[in-house]
Amino acid sequence: MYGFIARQPIFNVSKETIGYELLFRDGEANAFPNINADEATSKLLMQHHLLLGVEKVAANKLAFINFSEDTLIYHFPTSIRPESMVIEVLESVPASEELLHTLKFLHDRGYKLALDDHDFDEKWRPFLPYITYLKVDIQQFNMLQISNKLRELKQFPLILLAERVETAEQFEQLKVLGFHLFQGYLFARPEMMKHKQLPVNKTTLLELIAEASSSKMNFNRLAECCQRDVGLSYKLLCFINNSGPMRAEKISSLKHAMVFMGETELKKFISLLALANLADGGIDERITQSLVRAYFCGQLAKQKKLPDNPPSAFLAGLFSNVHEIVEQPLAELLQQLPLLDNVKQALLTRKGVLGQFLQLIEAFEQADWPRMEQLKQALEPLTDLQELYQEAVLWTEQVLQP
16 A cells, blocks of 8 residues: 655746645546545645655655645644645635634744635735745736736735746746746646555544543553554654654653643544545554564563563564565664664664564564574573464454454
């Protein structure tokens, strides 16, 4: 299962790329799918920003992302650092008092705002003090009309962005009119990008949604829901690592991740996840393997009476083969996950106690009995590993039941 995105470059007067508009796609046809704007925005955030980081998708340049009314009102843009993107207010969003309050809120927190396909209607004038970029579709007006409309807005220090520029003549005329940025087929068409995604179990997702909808969130139950699904766990940690002030936090367990996020951010994450994944499905055998490893390593940590390591051991097992599932180099993948250093060391080098746990389960999977016995002796005391492995398989079968 792959996620698709198109990005169209935005150029300055010197024809240098200063950013990209990110456009959701649901296949390689490079066309917008037949879905509503809320779902498109949610899928774009979940499948690309939350897994890869918007900085990577936009090559560390500005990312211009369209937001519909609901995603703005519920502050979905705040999952991305303000220095990484420009929030585009879709032309279909009504100019309401609630929207004005929301845009002021975002502006005051350092976000740059753009009005997409601006129609120069008077209803938008109260919004202009909070707007940085004004995007004008030059196919909707002639040059004289654009010139007259811009003259009325001279009091506002707007950065003018011309959309759908198709000829060199238009480019020269727009520069004379004071446009700073340009986008259109004259420069470049949208280019397609794709990456492998982790499927999310629908049943687990529905449980998570139900639990998150309660008046008082139970972080223990939420963590239990998440840890039964490697896709959910991976996306949760990526969400934390790509979300503003949470980027520097070292995470020791899924419950720790949720508590650190807080109810507001966690509910936002669950909303994005639900909209982006309820229509998807499927179980990869490598996900089954990662769950078996997670349970196995977690139980080994309990047997060793490691005071803080049971959740870390679980995460080590859970993410031991995620790089294979998402088809991404392990070292690069770990840069996106805010795991504790001992977990990362175990995943990268198989060193430390957690690394020994991973070596042990891998030896068991490969039926390398001499190696397994050697590792078991180094980790004594441990109970019957055959019985423990069977428990792990049974537990995995139960959590993957539809």
